[in-house]
Amino acid sequence: MRVRHYGLSAEAAPIDFFADPDGDWSYEALLEAAGIHPESAPNGVMIGALGEPWRGHPEGAAVVSFARDGVPRLCIVQCPAGRRSPRAA
Template identity: 90%
Template sequence: MRVRHYGLSAETAPIDFFADPDGDWSYEALLEAAGIHPESAPAGVLIGALGEPWRGHPEGAAVVSFAREGAPRLCIVECPMDRRSPRAA
């Protein structure tokens, strides 16, 4: 997984929160990539996919949007495509 963190709000990126990210991922793996413990995830965490390429990340890359210490955060996760895992909800 390639992971990149940005101190930006979700409005700054072309995110589709109704789309499933491409690649092999689970809800827990995306939270952990964002630095969030799955069992203590704060309210307001949103997961979506990039609707078009953005800042060198491909369309379909996973996006985790959340706030940390009151500041907006985006975590872009490029998931491997070589295998599929069940998605946890």
């Protein structure tokens, strides 16, 4: 996985929160890539996909949007190609 963190809010990127990211991923793996422990994820974490290329990341890359210490954060995760894993319940 290629991971990049930005100190930006979700409004700064073309994110589709109704789309599933491309590639092989799980909800837990995306949280961990963002530096969030899955069992202690803060309220307000949202996962979506880029709706178009952005800052060198391809359309469909995973986006984890959250706040850390009150500061908005975006984590873009380019997952390896393959079968998409379902989100954990």
